[in-house]
Amino acid sequence: MRSLIGKLAWSNIRKRKSATITLFVLIMIAALLLNIGLTVSLKLNSFQQEKMTELKTPEISAYFAKDDHQKEYEGLVDSYPYTESWENEAAILLADAKMKYAGTDTTVAFIILNADTSRTMGLFKTTTPPLESRDPNLIYLPYLFHVGSGYELGDIFSFVYNNDQFSYTIGGFIEEPLLGTLTNGALKVFLNDEGYKQLEERLGTEAQYSFLSADLTDPSKDVKLEQMISERIFASGIKSPFQVMRAEVGLEGNRVFVNLLAAILIVFALIMVLISLIVIRFQILGHIEDNLTNIGVLKANGYTSWQIKNSLLLQFTSVSIIAAIPGGGLAGLVMPLVGNMISSSIGLLWPVSFEVGSAALSLVIVSGLVAIVTYLSSRRIRNITPIAALQSGIHAHNFKRNPIPLETSRMNLQFSLSLKALLRQMKQNMMIILIVAGLTFSSIFCSILNFNFSGDTSAVIKLVGIERSDFMLLPKNGDLQQGMFRELEAMPVVEKLTVLDSLAASIKDTNFMLRVSDDFSQLETQTTYKGRQPIYDNEISISGVIAKLVNIKVGDEVPVTFNGVTVNYLVTGLSQQINQLGMVASMTGDGMKRLQPEYTPQSINVYLKEGGDSNAFAKDLEARFPGQWNITNVREAMDSTLNTFTSAVSSMTAVITVVTIFVVSLILYLVIKTLIMKRKREFGILKGIGYTTFNLMTQITFSLFPVIVVGVVLGSLVGYIFSDSAFVLLLSSLGIYNVQLAVSLPQVLLLCAVILVVAYVVSMLVARRIRKVSVYDLIMD
Template sequence: MKKIFMLSFANIRKSKGQTVSLFIMFLVAGFLLNAGLLVFINFGSFFEKITDELNTSDAYHIIGMNLYNEEVDRYIRNNHNVLEMEKFDSLYTWASIPYNGGTRELAFLLNDGDLERNLSKWKLIGEHLPTDSMSIYVPYVLNVDGGYELNDEFEMKIDDTIIKFTIKGFTEDGFFSSVDTGVLGLYMPHETYEKVREILGDSYKGTVVFTNLIKNDKSLETGIRELIEQGNMMTRSVLSIDLPIIQLSRTMMASMTAAMIVVFSAIVASVCLIVIRFKINNNIEEDMMKIGSLKAIGYTSRQIIYSIALQFLLIAFAGSIGGISISYFTIPIYSLIFESQSGLHWIQGFDGIISGITLGIILLAVVMVTLISAARIRRLHPIIALRGGIITHNFRKNYLPLHKSKGNLTIVLAFKSMFQNMKQSVMIGIILIAVSFSSTFAVIMFYNSAIDTKAFNEIPGVELSNAMAVLNDDADTEQLVKKIRDLDGVRKVQFIDETMVKIDDNDTLTYVMEDYSKKETDIIYEGRYPIHMNEVVISGHLAEMLQKNIGDNITLKNGEREVEFIITGLSQGINRGLMKIFMTYDSILKLDPNFKQQNLQIYLNKGVDVPEFIKTLENSYGDSIMTIVDADKNMEQSIGIYISIVSKVGIAILIITMAVVVFVLYLIISSAIIRRKHELGIQKAVGFTTFQLMNQISFGFMPPVIIGVFIGTIAGMTQGNKIMSIAQRSMGVMKANYIINTLWIISFSIAIVIISYITSMLITYSIRKISAYKLVSE
């Protein structure tokens, strides 16, 4: 064993620069893989630990405006699907609050914090202060994303009423702790709650019901709606969300980012393994006579192979341990980024299992590659090895004979060297295919999240209008719409309403629009929007669940009415769950003759100030409008954090890609210079300059670099959306449609080639130190 260690350390000392480069690459691979696995595995499980700790129920139901009665209570308690239920009174309202330097309108559930709960408890995070008059505890997301601190004033504007609180702590609960989950839960002492209830009155009173279910389906929600809802009020009188939807919303961004990191770490690790294989084959050729000498003096083939395996195993071990260690220092950064979206205060300590898996995967791959690559040593007889590997003859094909080839001598010699080292060229090409593919993917993500965000904004599946007005039930709709359409700055207006219809006795969110050809956000990935009154579009997720496809019939119900429709298209989008239907206005009238259009989408001309337009609309027609929403601002606030995360990941991948290219070229070119030192000495002796030799070597690497970058870029451009479709399928995005900006991608690909050439020239600059006499005489 001592001999094996001695040989291994001797090999490491012999190539210190290459050892350092390989160490850094393994450090990067270990860092990315461990960080990715920690986020992918532990972030999601952390949410599950929180919900287990707080005994979070399977679903919640908010029933407003005193609609919760004995009949509803009896129905829930006696429902065959309900294992356990708990209810309490609360205040449910929309309110405008200061948020991170601006304002934001959100739905809030105001709770009596002194009430004891068995289901769906809440807890305080970090430091909290003693309560006084008008104290309140707010979700932790308002600290990390909203900019609030302890003892800050918390002002809520509810319609025309302004209520001011003092923040005394930050909370966590399963359902109401993230902006993306629809409702934020606020908790306050009993005295404060009673004051707020008196200020707001009974119109904001609601009953919250937590339920644990035998089967997690929509049957309970459907039954509740049947008892208390009528007509078009159904989407506003009951709000029901189950725990899997909440978990998806709070963890999907972290999971998707972690998956991207893990895949990229696999690419970096694969590059490391390819380089190791190249190094072993190269070392065997360089040290052929040394291997023969070692065998001649008694070293066995197994000892020599093990010494080579141990050499790279030590480098991989040291690099991976370093990368794993660094990943734990960066986890708080990941946690802070994801906190802003998820509201989860994730603290990750050392995880020996995941780190052991990371280390084990890398080391096992290194052992397999080294043992397989070094196995040819077994076939080397000492005498053959001492001859440099020559058995009877060793005549290679003479590519580009100089006496027949035309062109610049430096370029001809470069191509001659490339053909003579075809395995090396193929290896470089494969590596550049991998790194350029990942860089192309990163460019696509960065461009769509930082430059042109249209495709990214369409992911939720929400219509991208500028403002939305919800009209009062008693408003003169036709006249009001005409007046709004005639306002300065208005480009067009159209109704896009929401309601509920039943499929297989489950309530399903349904969008209603008169003419889908005027819709500006196209979320149909297969087929077309409905045109006739017997046609509908359903979400891809719902189609898979029902085992339906385009052209199939589907039966929809509303009360006693039951109508059959033809599916004309499949939609995608993550907004409001994964089960959605789209139908025309004429179609909904077949199910609900009393249906009235109320949600008016308003599209403004470019340059029109949306807040100013909303003020004008409120001043002119406020009595006829229930709510006006700044849709641009809502979209910016809701998707801004996603854009920030994806763009940062894209930039990180681009930087690491460039670093990998530099390190790979250093390893390969430095080995090539050592292997060809006698040849270089002879060329210097016959008059070649250092610059000519630098270009000769660099030009020899450029063809595989260019070919690899070309193939990787084309693969990334053609397969990028397909890969993202797979990654985002669980989120409801069945067919990603990100913008592939050819100019940006080609520009970055050219940058890789240019950096590769510059790197080659810098590395080969060491040729200036070569002494022709010394190299020839050695």
């Protein structure tokens, strides 16, 4: 019995070799993409946790200026009941260092540690054996610099800080789960003991910092400790930059982008699987129609419907399994390239290994869906009786009215024949429309995403929640005075100034970052998606994530706690942002004074006029007010962060576009070849009455090209209109509820034009097979 089913399946495969090869390629591509996406999604979190354990990364990390309050901070951590261990070491902070990264000028912050200091947390470990040298000019950089910018061991690494140039030899690259990327504040780097002391002496006390690390007996209590440290540092009146970060926040911040790309890859892979299923359904229905008589003969000779259906099930399931296996193998070859992109995002060396679990899951998903669709599509075989089949099946005949009678049509004969063929194959047309629309949507969505990372970045910056200013200024000594604002506003290139401070507060034991500004309407980055930002001193806007956690809505009153003081505020709006995992709220400066009467603004955002030179402004500012400001070039820092992601998005867009064009070409090849085989007799007759090969090629192409156009238009419209909704769906777990991506209409139109041109050219080339059809061969047959 099994042998008979196997013979039937093998016979079907031999008869439709090109269709089988097409299906094989489609499923192999789908399995390849699905395997990569699943590998990243399933492995990323556990991999980061393994690295945390290996490198003994602390659950709380903080850096702050070394001053008289250091003992207070240490005592706070030591007395916290859930503290398991902690340590504090000397560090150097370069808050605004300029360097070359990936060929562009970049501004970053460095937190520099002594590699020879004994430590039990945040271990110093290089990815490869370091240079064996005691040269004081050796520097150890995050692994990001190797995979993201192409630096190698022994290269010269230079940067500028406070208008002084510093040059070091790269002695090695380190893995750092938290401070090893451009998304989590300062980059952690190491110098050897002699080099550290020389730099410390050269920069003086202003750059001297402390780096505090703490592990807890109960990791869930890290939020409270983070808030306590932040409040204590702020209450000390510190004017220098500082940061307190939980490991959970740092890890999530590093993997957000990777998870986004993995999700897009998985969705595209599932679209490829869906295309394969549509092709399978098309092939099965075509097989039943073309082999109706043979099926009748088989049934008349004793074969059951179950056996014939099982032969189809064996045919397509075996092809899917055989195709998915090399697809999984190719994923192993591609993963090193994918691993480099992941490493540049998370700061860790991604292990290149074949993931059996992901490959097996991909195989099960693909083959399982193929089996289900094959079974459902072949059910109509049981309704075919031997008598009806041997009469060619009354259901296969078409008794519908002729919509375009050639004898009365006023249209061109070639066009009329093409239109008749178009209307005659509606099921096939629907298949092509669905396939082309799905692929076009994927390409348009990735193209729009790429434009928002490499072109108009305002929507991405808004999602992240970073204020789009040019500079952020903090006074080195004393509080901000009104005279300082007037002095800055008087500078010729300054367009406007705003105040935006970030503090740590809580609502019902839910901790969050509190943004404080005198006028939120003046900010460039507006994150509110419902309601409005606060205006009066009794108002607050909170993120959708916080609102969901504490079960509050716009119009409710909430108790806000800061530094032990609790005051009720009216919720005026809901906001969204990826930064701080969406745990953000906003209130006015007057509202903050209800919590802390002595509150004064800590920082100024400076916005330059269009065309203003940022380097000239920084030099002019230092010349006018020497030693007065800590200056951070926000614009360069934002651009640097986005540049680390742009190449990955561009690569993914290119891959999906190429796959789209390839698959459309493959489907056209399959459809046109099948069409020529089915209508071979008709085309022979047309050749006999005088039609040329080119006439018939044109007729075939124009019977399919309108369908391709409809698919491309439909896919592009869906992509153009619903890309925002698709992006919200991908980011919904991060509390993103509203997205307005920038769209480049010329870019969308160009992509559609490329797909259509390629489709037309491929259709004409494949249709050239009709030249082999001859009247003589048909007569001899």
